[in-house]
Amino acid sequence: MRITVTVNGTEYTRDVEPRLLLIHFLRDELGLTGSHWGCDTSNCGACVVWLDKTPVKSCTALAVMADGREVRTVEGLEQAELDPVQQGFMNCHGLQCGFCTPGMMMTARWLLDRNPDPSEQEIREAISGQICRCTGYENIVRSVRWAAENSNIGAAEASEATEVTA
Amino acid sequence: MTAIEEQPAPVGYGRMHRKEDPRFVRGHGQYVDDVRLPGMLYGAVLRSPFAHARIVSIDTSAAEAHPKVKAVITGATLETLNLAWMPTISYDTQAVLATDKVRFQGQEVAFVVAEDRYSARDALELIDVTYEELPAVVDARKALDEDAPVIRDDKEGKQDNHIFDWETGDKDKTDEIFASAEVVVKEDILYPRVHPAPLETCGAVADYDKITGKLTVWETTQAPHAHRTLYAMVAGLPEQKIRIISPDIGGGFGNKVGIYPGYVCAIVGSIVTGKPVKWMEDRSENLMSTSFARDYHMRGEIAATKDGKILAIRVNVLADHGAFNGTAQPTNYPAGFFGVFTGSYDIESAHAKVTGVYTNKAPGGVAYACSFRITEAVYLVERMVDVLAYELKADPAELRMRNLLRPDQFPYTSKTGWVYDSGDYAKTLRLAMDIAGYEELRKEQAAKRDGQSLMGIGVSFFTEAVGAGPRKHMDILGLGMADGAELRVHPTGKAVLRLSVQTQGQGHETTFAQIVAEELGIPPGDIEVVHGDTDQTPFGLGTYGSRSTPVSGAATAVVARKVRERARIVAAAMLEVSADDLEWEKGRWFVRGDPDQGRTITEIALAAHSTVELPEGVEGHLDATCVYNPPNLTYPYGAYICVVDVDPGTGKVSVRRFVAVDDCGVRINPMIVEGQIHGGLADGVGMALMEVIAFDDDGNCLGGSFMDYLLPTSLECPSWELGETVTPSPHHPIGAKGVGESATVGSPAAVVNAVLDALKPYGIRHADMPLTPAQVWRAVHNNPFRTDLAIQ
Numbered sequence: 001m002r003i004t005v006t007v008n009g010t011e012y013t014r015d016v017e018p019r020l021l022l023i024h025f026l027r028d029e030l031g032l033t034g035s036h037w038g039c040d041t042s043n044c045g046a047c048v049v050w051l052d053k054t055p056v057k058s059c060t061a062l063a064v065m066a067d068g069r070e071v072r073t074v075e076g077l078e079q080a081e082l083d084p085v086q087q088g089f090m091n092c093h094g095l096q097c098g099f100c101t102p103g104m105m106m107t108a109r110w111l112l113d114r115n116p117d118p119s120e121q122e123i124r125e126a127i128s129g130q131i132c133r134c135t136g137y138e139n140i141v142r143s144v145r146w147a148a149e150n151s152n153i154g155a156a157e158a159s160e161a162t163e164v165t166a
Numbered sequence: 167m168t169a170i171e172e173q174p175a176p177v178g179y180g181r182m183h184r185k186e187d188p189r190f191v192r193g194h195g196q197y198v199d200d201v202r203l204p205g206m207l208y209g210a211v212l213r214s215p216f217a218h219a220r221i222v223s224i225d226t227s228a229a230e231a232h233p234k235v236k237a238v239i240t241g242a243t244l245e246t247l248n249l250a251w252m253p254t255i256s257y258d259t260q261a262v263l264a265t266d267k268v269r270f271q272g273q274e275v276a277f278v279v280a281e282d283r284y285s286a287r288d289a290l291e292l293i294d295v296t297y298e299e300l301p302a303v304v305d306a307r308k309a310l311d312e313d314a315p316v317i318r319d320d321k322e323g324k325q326d327n328h329i330f331d332w333e334t335g336d337k338d339k340t341d342e343i344f345a346s347a348e349v350v351v352k353e354d355i356l357y358p359r360v361h362p363a364p365l366e367t368c369g370a371v372a373d374y375d376k377i378t379g380k381l382t383v384w385e386t387t388q389a390p391h392a393h394r395t396l397y398a399m400v401a402g403l404p405e406q407k408i409r410i411i412s413p414d415i416g417g418g419f420g421n422k423v424g425i426y427p428g429y430v431c432a433i434v435g436s437i438v439t440g441k442p443v444k445w446m447e448d449r450s451e452n453l454m455s456t457s458f459a460r461d462y463h464m465r466g467e468i469a470a471t472k473d474g475k476i477l478a479i480r481v482n483v484l485a486d487h488g489a490f491n492g493t494a495q496p497t498n499y500p501a502g503f504f505g506v507f508t509g510s511y512d513i514e515s516a517h518a519k520v521t522g523v524y525t526n527k528a529p530g531g532v533a534y535a536c537s538f539r540i541t542e543a544v545y546l547v548e549r550m551v552d553v554l555a556y557e558l559k560a561d562p563a564e565l566r567m568r569n570l571l572r573p574d575q576f577p578y579t580s581k582t583g584w585v586y587d588s589g590d591y592a593k594t595l596r597l598a599m600d601i602a603g604y605e606e607l608r609k610e611q612a613a614k615r616d617g618q619s620l621m622g623i624g625v626s627f628f629t630e631a632v633g634a635g636p637r638k639h640m641d642i643l644g645l646g647m648a649d650g651a652e653l654r655v656h657p658t659g660k661a662v663l664r665l666s667v668q669t670q671g672q673g674h675e676t677t678f679a680q681i682v683a684e685e686l687g688i689p690p691g692d693i694e695v696v697h698g699d700t701d702q703t704p705f706g707l708g709t710y711g712s713r714s715t716p717v718s719g720a721a722t723a724v725v726a727r728k729v730r731e732r733a734r735i736v737a738a739a740m741l742e743v744s745a746d747d748l749e750w751e752k753g754r755w756f757v758r759g760d761p762d763q764g765r766t767i768t769e770i771a772l773a774a775h776s777t778v779e780l781p782e783g784v785e786g787h788l789d790a791t792c793v794y795n796p797p798n799l800t801y802p803y804g805a806y807i808c809v810v811d812v813d814p815g816t817g818k819v820s821v822r823r824f825v826a827v828d829d830c831g832v833r834i835n836p837m838i839v840e841g842q843i844h845g846g847l848a849d850g851v852g853m854a855l856m857e858v859i860a861f862d863d864d865g866n867c868l869g870g871s872f873m874d875y876l877l878p879t880s881l882e883c884p885s886w887e888l889g890e891t892v893t894p895s896p897h898h899p900i901g902a903k904g905v906g907e908s909a910t911v912g913s914p915a916a917v918v919n920a921v922l923d924a925l926k927p928y929g930i931r932h933a934d935m936p937l938t939p940a941q942v943w944r945a946v947h948n949n950p951f952r953t954d955l956a957i958q
Contacts, residue, residue, distance in 0.1 A: 034193020043872035074193035097671030098190030099416030136844030
């Protein structure tokens with residue numbers, strides 16, 4: 001099937017098998033390897049990307065379902081400068097092996113867009129469909145809170161603020 | 167959220183952002199599945215649906231006819247290369263692809279190489295295997311029965327499923343103490359089979375260049391050098407022609423130590439097709455076939471006085487090793503470091519016997535942050551101390567306090583011969599109790615004991631033994647457990663550190679740069695840490711058993727000190743003084759008594775590469791190498807307190823609070839240390855409450871997906887409350903002890919003890935992990951079940 005998908009603002013047209021998973025389309029067809037495949041069963045969330053501004057698990061979505069729609073991945077998180085969520089994960093040690101991080105950050109960005117000042121419990125609920133094996137979630141929650149509290153900070157400014165908040 | 171520190175990156179130890187993070191937050195990590203090579207093909211493994219069956223025939227003709235299939239490899243193909251079987255790291259053998267029988271569900275039977283991922287999977291469906299099903303050995307406690315089917319009939323003359331017996335301690339003295347003790351408690355305790363389940367599954371990209379004969383393998387491995395040597399030994403490939411690259415790894419936890427058949431198949435696939443071959447297992451393959459952890463059936467006994475002085479500990483263990491003995495332990499330690507089961511206590515005698523058996527389950531047995539079976543040992547002793555407290559009606563914290571080793575007893579030789587390096591245990595336990603508000607919690611619990619809402623408080627105190635290890639005692643397949651480091655300071659004063667160990671998220675690129683920074687005064691940002699590539703790094707056994715900081719951290723400090731001494735000679739030549747007259751301050755040698763006369767490490771680096779005349783016999787440049795052979799293990803420890811609320815109506819457990827006070831000696835980057843502890847605590851909650859790989863009567867794996875193998879999410883985990891004490895290791899160059907597995911080792915007992923503390927009003931002394939709602943509910947009704955089998 002021929003599909004046209006806008007990924008991180010760029011339009012791609014490709015012939016794909018109808019059964020091709022969205023995660024494999026992004027990783028293998030487009031070379032966007034920031035989103036990861038982790039479990040097959042929608043449990044781990046390493047593959048979370050946005051489909052028309054909603055986080056989806058791209059291991060259980062078909063590429064053809066994205067036809068004519070917009071996808072945003074971790075590679076599209078950084079605009080002119082790093083997103084506060086990315087900065088927060090670095091500041092608060094919100095990642096270790098980094099495998100779950102892209103999916104976590106996409107969900108965090110989605111949460112903050114709808115709820116700019118989430119409580120710890122709201123953050124925990126937002127990321128509860130995703131698994132991290134390294135951090136015990138503590139510093140992921142702190143990272144998202146940091147992003148909420150520093151939503152207007154530019155990357156240049158943030159990297160000047162060298163404090164370690166974990 | 168307040169900033170803890172506001173300062174630039176420290177030139178040495180301290181909190182510092184990780185150097186590896188900028189690539190990860192941009193999605194630019196390079197994991198094995200991100201590797202794409204021109205012309206790359208994809209492999210997939212056909213696996214056994216049965217736990218035990220004879221292979222009657224394998225017909226691959228339809229798969230071979232698939233237009234996108236390039237090769238189909240079976241055990242018969244591998245036999246022609248003498249590769250159908252490979253040695254395990256425990257001197258056993260394991261089938262790469264089954265030839266005679268399949269011995270566990272999920273075992274590798276055939277390997278397909280095709281043009282793309284999906285076609286490779288399609289072709290698996292076209293392979294026709296005829297099996298003749300055999301009765302399976304599922305219950306480890308029946309593996310040694312006379313009528314048990316013999317699993318390893320490939321081994322000549324093998325008539326049973328026995329692997330080994332191993333004993334430690336003084337049996338006679340221990341039995342004597344038990345015979346006359348005022349109080350003896352006994353309990354059967356299962357540490358069920360669990361799985362490390364790193365978020366990234368295992369995989370490899372193998373690229374064999376038939377012209378140069380060079381084999382390059384990108385692998386999800388925690389031990390790249392060991393893999394290179396083993397491939398050379400097994401496949402007969404010349405070792406200098408093998409390059410193992412372990413790029414970014416999405417979590418290891420022990421799962422990525424051993425060599426899996428899939429890696430070997432990818433290599434054979436590349437040799438056969440002449441193209442690079444990628445193989446990545448899926449989640450079910452990871453859970454069903456790769457290194458599991460635990461599966462220890464333990465009978466623990468404690469002899470004590472009526473007033474709670476522990477006198478002796480006796481343990482009998484049945485260890486389920488699965489179908490092939492692939493447990494990764496140092497050669498002389500078939501039960502790993504289980505010998506530290508005497509825990510943190512001052513006792514008179516101890517004895518343990520461990521018997522290993524084959525079952526029709528996946529092989530393996532090192533994995534999941536266990537420090538070579540110390541997880542099992544700590545869980546056993548910490549559960550048993552609570553059993554004793556139950557019988558004596560004693561407070562579990564007080565009972566521990568009464569029996570903990572005293573600071574003046576260190577270095578302490580345990581009754582099983584382990585030399586604990588340093589500790590002030592009571593101080594650490596007291597701090598944990600203070601942070602938790604232990605007395606207040608007990609009061610709250612007493613007020614709540616109305617049978618409706620149950621609250622439990624669990625304590626555990628663990629001592630770890632990490633940093634394997636002294637090479638005269640410890641080796642893996644004959645390879646001594648010493649690790650190398652190489653440090654080179656460039657003319658402009660920037661440095662490159664090359665390490666044998668490899669990171670799966672521990673932040674080596676940051677921590678090890680900080681060690682060099684501390685020793686030489688070069689900012690961490692100016693130090694590149696190279697690791698995970700056998701062509702670029704010195705030999706060593708890799709990252710597991712919390713050994714990176716104890717072993718390679720020491721190697722790094724030693725190599726930096728060697729460079730510092732060379733710098734001293736160069737500085738002396740520059741200043742035209744005797745090297746003996748120089749003193750060091752961080753980053754600079756100066757003339758004693760005349761601090762203005764000095765040279766910085768940057769100036770010295772340039773001079774070392776320049777025309778400055780050096781004393782006779784002194785080489786130029788500024789570099790050094792080191793192989794660190796640990797004189798002893800290091801012994802981190804900690805006190806953990808968990809508070810749970812239990813709903814007796816549904817059996818649901820909620821972890822309300824978790825206090826963890828760790829003493830891992832000197833902390834190089836406290837931020838990273840705390841992160842490691844957080845992760846281990848989540849592991850502990852997972853194992854205590856959710857995680858288990860059970861099997862039904864036919865040997866079907868009941869934990870083969872994340873729908874069945876439950877991992878803790880952000881909602882099961884509380885906000886961790888950490889504390890620290892610092893007791894440096896006296897024999898380690900920087901006093902560090904290692905911390906990667908401490909929390910995984912120490913926390914399950916705290917959670918389980920808390921739940922059973924909550925259930926005390928029901929007269930329940932013990933129930934096995936995982937304490938799922940079903941298990942807790944059954945325990946409340948005095949009928950807990952065996953969690954390793956299908957629920958009866």
